[in-house]
Amino acid sequence: MIRPKSSETDPTDEPTTVEEASDRLADAWSCDSLQITAAPDFVGKQIGRYSIKRIVGSGGHGVVYLAHDQTLDRDVALKIPRPEVLLNDDRRRRFDDEARTAARLDHPAIVKVYEAELTGAIPYIASAFCTGTSLARWIGEQGKQCDCLDSAFFMNQLALAVQYAHEQGVVHRDLKPGNVLLATNEEGDFAKDSLRSFEPRLTDFGLARLAENCVEDTRSSLVVGTPLYMSPEQASDQRTDVGPASDIFSLGAILYHLLTGAPPFEAETYFAVLTRVREGKATPIADIRPDVDRDLATICMKCLQNDPRDRYASCKDLADDLHRYANGESILARPLNAWQSVLRWSRQKARIGEATGAMILISITRAVFGLISLGMIHFASGFSLTDTELSEVLLAHAMITAPTEAWLIWVSRMNYKRKLPNYLYWITWVFILAWGLTVLLIGAGVIQAPLWYQRSPGARAMVFSIIGMLFAAQAVCWYVADWNRTQEFANQRRHQVGASWGKLSSLAAAVVIFSATLIYKYAAPTAKHFDGPTNAISLDGKNDCLTIQSVGFGESEPFTLEAWVRADDSRKAIVVQHGPVAIGTVATSNGNRFHMELAQPNDEILLLDTVANFKNGQWVHLAITYDQSSLVCFINGEPQTIDISIYEDTESGSVRHEDSLPTPLKLRDIWPGAMTFIGSNHDSTQPTGYFFAGQIGEVRLSRSVFYREPFVPSPTLSKNKDTAFLFHLNNQNDSHFIDETGQFIAEVER
Structure with missing residues (x-):
């Protein structure tokens, strides 16, 4: 770079000649520390063929003068950069680029560039002069x-x-x-x-x-x-x-x-x-x-x-x-529609920290919930964990749950710090989705649940559905926590993987929908609501029940047992205990399920629970039909899907899950003098019974398969040729009821 001789002139003084102004610009260009406080004033001076008339505008980049082109006899706008703009070669080059760029454009709404001087001591750009303001x-x-x-x-x-x-x-x-x-x-x-x-x-x-x-x-x-x-x-x-x-x-x-x-x-x-x-x-x-x-x-x-x-x-x-x-x-x-607005919101960088915090909170919540939810087994079924099952629970949480949640917390923190390798991000994404789908399938009964959940289908469905929903929520958070998504102006490579993100997002959405479906299926009542009988007997759930003497039950003979009931609360309770068969309720988070227990000749007890449930405080008609080739359960006349378990040992509480009923299905023979109970499985002298709290209106036992197809239950049951007993219960009689066949008496115990 050529450095002109130093000047003794005060840089803040206005130049008196064009030559002096030119020298001043050259000095500023070559001096690294000179502080420029005012641009040179060229008004009244001559620069090339342009005579400067007045300043029409100025700014940080330069000064624009109204000048007259003496050769072509026209007014032009002459732009001269400030000295500080030209302190280095790069900025000088950019000024040159502006002139060349603007000179390429010829449009009525773009100010036309006529000429540019880019090599002299005083560079300028001469363009058309616009008489209007900015x-x-x-x-x-x-x-x-x-x-x-x-x-x-x-x-x-x-x-x-x-x-x-x-x-x-x-x-x-x-x-x-x-x-x-x-x-x-x-x-x-x-x-x-x-x-x-x-x-x-x-x-x-x-x-x-x-x-x-x-x-x-x-x-x-x-x-x-x-x-x-x-x-x-x-x-x-x-x-x-x-x-x-x-x-x-x-x-x-x-x-x-x-x-x-x-x-x-x-x-x-x-x-x-x-x-x-x-x-x-x-x-x-x-x-x-x-x-x-x-x-x-x-x-x-x-x-x-x-x-x-x-x-x-x-x-x-x-x-x-x-x-x-x-x-x-x-x-x-x-x-923007709602979905576009959500996507736009989710791409903001502030969402990274929020999504990371949510990831960690969900992992902690899921770990704690996994332990607390075990109490739902006792709440839903009345069973408690055996020592063996408790050991298995603690081992499963120590070997599976704790490492899983610790891994997710660690990758969340590493991702937030932008230290997580890309391949680990994708592995974590697949990991979350795989776990979410697995626990949802367990909740749906497609994959067998751990042993301690098999005897309580209601608790199993609810717990695993909630855990699946937490995994689905975590998958969404992990998607939002992707740093690449916050780069609003992504490069071409990220554009190419956009389709893959879309597919994974759709998969996450499918997990959420599937979870919501399971919650609705298992938690929401599906039984239709009917008006029940006008009369019924109220039982307190503590000591109240009815006993019937010597009904008798032939080994594996067909029967239909049904009752109209209205439960006051959610609990395991027996509505009717007849010989080897008990029908009643078992608690869920939103009411009760139809629960049945059938004693088999080998001393094992068959436990059946309907998938559907019904609300407390509503009348519901429960019915079970049996012969050796089939067993069907009805709620309000609709056949029900059932979960099947076998209670193997009453002392240890050992239960195993089954996919289907035994064939042929045989039940234990009961001696003719055995008692039948309504409202409990024992009389009031035995406090260990499962007493029913609510109202029971009609109870009928038929010695045949009375229902084979869906039906509309009648609020008042009637006698038929196969009726063994039929009781119309109410609160008016506090001592006993005679069944409609005249054969049996139900004694009231309170």
């Missing part, structure tokens, strides 16, 4: 919000100009009101102070990459690409992603300013503006100015989407929509 100054002078239709027409022209530049391979990168000049519109008769009376003239191409210091202090800074109008990708310094979509964002910011009277991302400091721009938190136009047409607001907000993929595909598409709006036609842009 859009920024016009907005400041008006001091009011612009008319919607005027704004649409004006921005349509500006968008077409930017589209032309894009077609020539030029991205402005610094679109703002200060870089839009106003020329008088000669084609229409519009109000003098309206925006329609002007046409846009776009200027200042190429200097957008010089933005550095402050928001609006153009006197002393080198800011280009003012943060108030720049796109999030520019504010995030993602230079490789700054393209045509960035200009579309800036056009939207200008339109927003015209409509609302303020830029979309105003803040008190430079960095506060950058933060708001990066987060894309523009106040909805309707909140500031409710009278703005919804279609025009939609067009503006589509330009201001944080993700470039959510904006218009091109400035032409934007101009076309503005044209449609101005002509009263339907626009193509539409507000």
Whole structure:
């Protein structure tokens, strides 16, 4: 670099000749520490063939003069950079690039460049002189919000100009009101102070990459690409992603300013503006100015989407929509739907920490719930864990649950710190989904549950469904915690894996839907509601029951046992105990299930529980039909799916799960003098009985398979040729009831 001789001149003094000004620029260019406080004043001087008339504008980049081209006899705008802009070769090269870039463009709405001097001591760019003011100054002078239709027409022209530049391979990168000049519109008769009376003239191409210091202090800074109008990708310094979509964002910011009277991302400091721009938190136009047409607001907000993929595909598409709006036609842009809004929200970087915290909280909750839920076995069935089962439970939690949750907590923290390898992220994703599906299948009974859950299908379904839902929620959190998703302006490689993410997201959604289905299936009552009998006997669930002497039961003879009941609470209780057969209820989280126990000749007890349940406080008709080839359970006349278990040893409490009933199905023979109980499985002298709390209205035993197809139960049961006994119970008789066949008496015990 050539260094001119040092000068004794005070750098703050104004030069008196063009030669002195030229030397001053050269000195500034070569001096590393010189502090420039004022640009040289060339008014009244001659630079080349241009005579300088006056200053028409100045900023951090340079000074624009009105000059006269003496050769072609025309006025031009002569732009001369400030000395500090030319302190290094890189910035000098960028000034040269601006001249070459603008010279390529020839469009009515773009200020035309005539000539540029790039090699002399005083570089300049000579362009067409626009007699009007800038859009920024016009907005400041008006001091009011612009008319919607005027704004649409004006921005349509500006968008077409930017589209032309894009077609020539030029991205402005610094679109703002200060870089839009106003020329008088000669084609229409519009109000003098309206925006329609002007046409846009776009200027200042190429200097957008010089933005550095402050928001609006153009006197002393080198800011280009003012943060108030720049796109999030520019504010995030993602230079490789700054393209045509960035200009579309800036056009939207200008339109927003015209409509609302303020830029979309105003803040008190430079960095506060950058933060708001990066987060894309523009106040909805309707909140500031409710009278703005919804279609025009939609067009503006589509330009201001944080993700470039959510904006218009091109400035032409934007101009076309503005044209449609101005002509009263339907626009193509539409507000984000609920799903798009959720995705946009989930891509914000703040979600990473929130999703990580949720991941850790879910793991801790699931580990604690896995232990607490064991109490549901006792609550739902009345059984307690044996010592062997308790040891197995603790071992399973120590060997499976604890390591699983510890792993998920560790990978969550590593991912939050951005230290998790990509392959581990994907392994964790598959791991969560696999576990979620596994526990849901256990809840549905497709995969066999651990032994301690087999004897309580209600607890099993509820516990594993909830755990499956927690895994599904964790899968969603893990998806949100992906750092790549927060890179709003992803590179091409990430775009290519977008389809895979979509498929995995769909799978996670399927897990959630499947979980909700299981919860509904197992927790929500499915039995139809019917009006029960008008009379019934009330039992307190403590000591009340009825006993019937010597009904008798032939080995494996067919029968139908049924009763109308209304339970007051959720508990294991026996409604009718007849010979080797007991029918009753077992508790669920939302009422009761139909529970049956059948004693077999080998002393094993068959435990049956319906999948469906019914609410407390409602009348329900329970029925079981049996012969050696089949057994069917009915709730309110609907055949039911049942869970099957075998109670092998009453002393140890050993239970095994079965997929089907034994064939042939034989029941134990009972001696003819055995008692039948209503409301319990023992009389009131034995406190270990499962007493029923609620009302029982009708009880009938038939010595045949009375029901084979779905039916509508009658509130009042009637006698038939196979009826063994039929009792119509009520609260009016406190001593005994005689069955309708006249053969048996039910003694009331309280």
